[in-house]
Amino acid sequence: MTSASIESIETAKGAGFENHRIRVSVLMFAKARELAGLSEVSLEVDEGATTADCLKILVSTYDKLQSITESMVLALNHDYVENPVVVNDGDELALIPPISGG
Amino acid sequence: MGEIDRASPEILKELEALRKANAELLSEISALQKQLQGTVEMSSKPICIDGPNAISLEHNTKFFSQTQHILYGSSSVQESVAPSEAKLEVGSKARANINEETPNSQGISVAHLENDWIYEDVGGCIRKSMGNCERLHNLDPYTISRYSRQLLVPAFGVKGQENLLKSSILIIGAGGLGSPAALYLAAAGVGCLGLVDHDVVELDNLHRQVIHTEGAVGETKVKSAAAACRAINSFLKVNEHYSGLQASNAVNIISKYDIIVDATDNLPTRYLINDACVVMGKPLVSGAALGTEGQLTVYHHDDGPCYRCIFPVPPPPDACQSCSDAGVLGVVPGIIGCLQALEAIKLASGTGEPLSSRLLILDALTTSVQKVKLRGRNHSCIVCGDAPQLSRENLHQFDYEAFTSSLMSDKIPQRKQMLPLSYGVSCKEYKRRCEEGELHVLLDVRDAHQYAISALPNSVNVPFSQLKERVPQIQDLAKGIDLEVEEAYPTEVLAQSLRPIYVICRRGHDSQKTVQFLRSNGFPDTFDIVGGLECWTREVDHHFPKY
Ligand SMILES: [Zn+2]
Numbered sequence: 076m077t078s079a080s081i082e083s084i085e086t087a088k089g090a091g092f093e094n095h096r097i098r099v100s101v102l103m104f105a106k107a108r109e110l111a112g113l114s115e116v117s118l119e120v121d122e123g124a125t126t127a128d129c130l131k132i133l134v135s136t137y138d139k140l141q142s143i144t145e146s147m148v149l150a151l152n153h154d155y156v157e158n159p160v161v162v163n164d165g166d167e168l169a170l171i172p173p174i175s176g177g
Numbered sequence: 178m179g180e181i182d183r184a185s186p187e188i189l190k191e192l193e194a195l196r197k198a199n200a201e202l203l204s205e206i207s208a209l210q211k212q213l214q215g216t217v218e219m220s221s222k223p224i225c226i227d228g229p230n231a232i233s234l235e236h237n238t239k240f241f242s243q244t245q246h247i248l249y250g251s252s253s254v255q256e257s258v259a260p261s262e263a264k265l266e267v268g269s270k271a272r273a274n275i276n277e278e279t280p281n282s283q284g285i286s287v288a289h290l291e292n293d294w295i296y297e298d299v300g301g302c303i304r305k306s307m308g309n310c311e312r313l314h315n316l317d318p319y320t321i322s323r324y325s326r327q328l329l330v331p332a333f334g335v336k337g338q339e340n341l342l343k344s345s346i347l348i349i350g351a352g353g354l355g356s357p358a359a360l361y362l363a364a365a366g367v368g369c370l371g372l373v374d375h376d377v378v379e380l381d382n383l384h385r386q387v388i389h390t391e392g393a394v395g396e397t398k399v400k401s402a403a404a405a406c407r408a409i410n411s412f413l414k415v416n417e418h419y420s421g422l423q424a425s426n427a428v429n430i431i432s433k434y435d436i437i438v439d440a441t442d443n444l445p446t447r448y449l450i451n452d453a454c455v456v457m458g459k460p461l462v463s464g465a466a467l468g469t470e471g472q473l474t475v476y477h478h479d480d481g482p483c484y485r486c487i488f489p490v491p492p493p494p495d496a497c498q499s500c501s502d503a504g505v506l507g508v509v510p511g512i513i514g515c516l517q518a519l520e521a522i523k524l525a526s527g528t529g530e531p532l533s534s535r536l537l538i539l540d541a542l543t544t545s546v547q548k549v550k551l552r553g554r555n556h557s558c559i560v561c562g563d564a565p566q567l568s569r570e571n572l573h574q575f576d577y578e579a580f581t582s583s584l585m586s587d588k589i590p591q592r593k594q595m596l597p598l599s600y601g602v603s604c605k606e607y608k609r610r611c612e613e614g615e616l617h618v619l620l621d622v623r624d625a626h627q628y629a630i631s632a633l634p635n636s637v638n639v640p641f642s643q644l645k646e647r648v649p650q651i652q653d654l655a656k657g658i659d660l661e662v663e664e665a666y667p668t669e670v671l672a673q674s675l676r677p678i679y680v681i682c683r684r685g686h687d688s689q690k691t692v693q694f695l696r697s698n699g700f701p702d703t704f705d706i707v708g709g710l711e712c713w714t715r716e717v718d719h720h721f722p723k724y
Contacts, residue, residue: 175443177350
């Protein structure tokens with residue numbers, strides 16, 4: 076596992092408009108880290124993108140993440156995300172699946 | 178000793194002074210002991226200073242040197258024998274025998290103390306405390322002395338200690354999390370500690386289950402942990418629950434305690450504990466650890482969420498690995514277990530802000546601790562919501578193992594036979610074929626870091642996760658050729674003569690999946706070595722390391 080590496084994902088720009096692009100840093104914990112194979116990734120998205128959009132991009136990039144999207148805490152800037160919210164440049168999104176060991 | 182030799186003269190001087198003081202103290206004590214023996218009928222050689230277990234003097238010189246008073250085991254050895262300022266403090270056992278005329282030097286009457294003990298029922302545990310004194314609190318001198326360093330903490334103080342002494346705390350799981358939690362709660366002076374576990378102490382758990390010793394291997398964890406807690410604090414009431422927690426007994430056990438500590442190692446038990454805590458209205462201090470990561474939160478407290486509010490859908494079974502599968506750095510549950518003790522102490526004593534509605538995440542690799550705010554209580558939660566489906570009456574019917582598709586244990590589930598039997602060979606049969614000199618390929622599909630622990634000779638490590646990418650390599654191996662000599666053979670001949678492939682892993686799961694994959698990708702002569710390396714150790718070579 077390359078826990079120290081930070082990858083960068085750049086997605087296609089929205090067609091037609093000259094959209095502003097923003098960067099969101101994504102932290103992966105526990106099983107998310109294992110499934111994605113890294114602990115941190117920098118995500119470039121269109122301005123106005125939501126947490127749900129970010130998750131969609133992450134799952135399409137790291138398809139193994141799909142299995143745990145229903146059972147994890149999604150936190151934006153250390154705050155629980157219940158319904159999709161718009162992300163801003165420099166935001167930090169965390170994927171926190173539960174761990175059960177002891 | 179080498180270090181002491183090199184120490185500065187001042188330190189050596191200081192050390193010498195300390196040694197002298199210690200020697201003086203010891204001689205004082207032995208003089209005292211002699212006098213006592215002359216006048217008092219001693220029940221045993223060491224003076225019993227407190228509790229059901231006598232604490233021998235020679236091991237407690239520090240304690241004696243710091244206490245101010247001696248209350249003797251009998252009135253006949255009054256003040257007259259006290260040799261100096263250093264006097265002995267005697268706890269409950271001796272104090273209960275004190276003659277009614279005996280005042281201590283602080284002038285606090287200790288008369289009729291036998292009758293002055295208050296027996297309180299705390300969650301089914303009897304807690305002894307003192308009353309009938311003109312005091313602001315119920316802490317007796319021994320208790321004050323014992324917990325003085327906590328009493329000195331302004332945020333905790335007498336009130337905190339009193340509350341703690343009255344509290345009863347249940348620790349579910351006496352493993353990596355439960356070990357430090359139990360040790361600290363026992364030492365901190367909770368009134369009653371319940372311990373739940375159905376497992377026995379195992380050698381490969383000692384790296385993190387620090388409450389147990391090598392000598393306890395094979396003993397039940399509850400017995401071993403209870404003994405350790407009692408050794409730390411003889412005042413502690415310890416309840417031993419050997420049966421483990423099940424849907425049938427959870428409500429009953431949990432109902433007897435004020436605070437519940439989830440120190441378990443598996444998903445279904447976590448849901449069960451959560452539900453039982455909610456229906457019984459108990460705060461739940463939840464901790465978890467795996468690999469190099471830990472999590473901590475307090476559920477169902479102060480209108481905060483419960484475990485189901487946060488994780489209504491359990492993760493798929495392979496997403497919640499156990500420590501025996503994925504490993505764990507011992508100190509990680511150690512840290513989380515300590516934090517669980519802290520949260521339990523805060524809840525019990527009414528100190529500070531418990532970690533409710535927030536999740537603490539420990540990343541040991543980077544030594545980073547994060548706190549994430551959680552949602553509030555989910556009003557549609559099936560257990561703590563406004564119209565709950567689970568109640569104390571029906572909770573025992575809920576099938577937690579089916580709900581989570583995993584077992585209430587961190588033990589590895591029985592190996593499932595996924596392949597037709599003819600696709601497998603036993604370890605013994607494989608060994609026989611090796612001895613016959615059969616040309617073959619032995620693929621070990623464990624992860625590289627596991628392969629590095631121990632591996633069979635002549636095996637080739639192709640981790641299961643890399644299988645697809647490494648088919649060409651497997652093809653070369655099956656052809657029995659090195660890349661250098663490939664040119665020497667016509668390819669059509671090579672294609673006809675693939676060597677059989679045997680696949681092994683740790684326990685025989687991934688090997689079966691590998692066989693399935695290879696057989697449907699051009700390697701019909703592929704076999705599973707049934708039961709993996711664990712079976713190899715059991716049936717063929719007892720010296721092959723098991724992990
Ligand atoms: Zn809930």
